[in-house]
Amino acid sequence: MTITKKQEGNKLTLALEGRLDTTTAPELETEVKDSISGVEELVLDLEQLEYMSSAGLRVLLSAQKVMNTQGKMTVIHVNETISEIFEVTGFDEILNIE
Helix, strand or coil, X not given: CEEEEEEECCEEEEEEEXXXXXXXXXXHHHHHHHHCCCXXXXXXXXXXXXXXXXXXXXXXXXXXXXXXXXCEEEEXXXXXXXXXXXXXXXXHHHCEEC
């Protein structure tokens, strides 16, 4: 998985490419933990994400919980595959998806 990071003031965008699974989820978790201090808006761009496992969902949920206390988190460019995962797991009700 590739993570592309773009910071604009207190807004952080992380674009994910590839597979977010048990192997790559710790990388995203570390990136989020190391980067969201002082961030008021976290944007996750999933346009190039091909697959997400439960490990990836766990990282998103964790990031959402942190951002609930310091701002907001938005998930953008969700493709059909990832959208289906969000619907089946109920994450479409938890996350702010645009």
